Amino acid sequence: MLLVERExxxxxxxxxxxxxxxxxxxxxxxxxxxxxxxxYDGEPADESEVTAALARCTVANLVGTRTVEVAIEAGYVAEENVLEFDGSRHAQYLQL
Incomplete structure (x- = not known):
């Protein structure tokens, strides 16, 4: 996975x-x-790094089967809110 964090x-x-x-x-x-x-071109990241970034963020844009699965498993995205594309998946996360 590739991770970018922007202030x-x-x-x-x-x-x-x-x-x-x-x-x-x-x-x-x-x-x-x-x-x-x-x-989207950022630093290589593993599951724990992606999960930590999601914990810190206000907004996240997520693309890819593995990326979206990590966000679901960590409780940041609900399966029913995921968009299915031909060959990939997309989700957004917004912390209120």
């Missing part, structure tokens, strides 16, 4: 993707998502 005026923004998804575009009907390297 914003509203808090910490985290983006995480499966490394194999970087640069790819996935579709689901009329909807598509591009895993843009400018946004």
């Amino acid at each position: 914003t005026p509203e808090g910490v923004l985290v983006s995480v993707c499966d490394a194999d998804d970087l640069g790819e575009t996935f579709e689901a009907g009329e909807v598509s998502i591009t895993v843009d390297p400018d946004f």
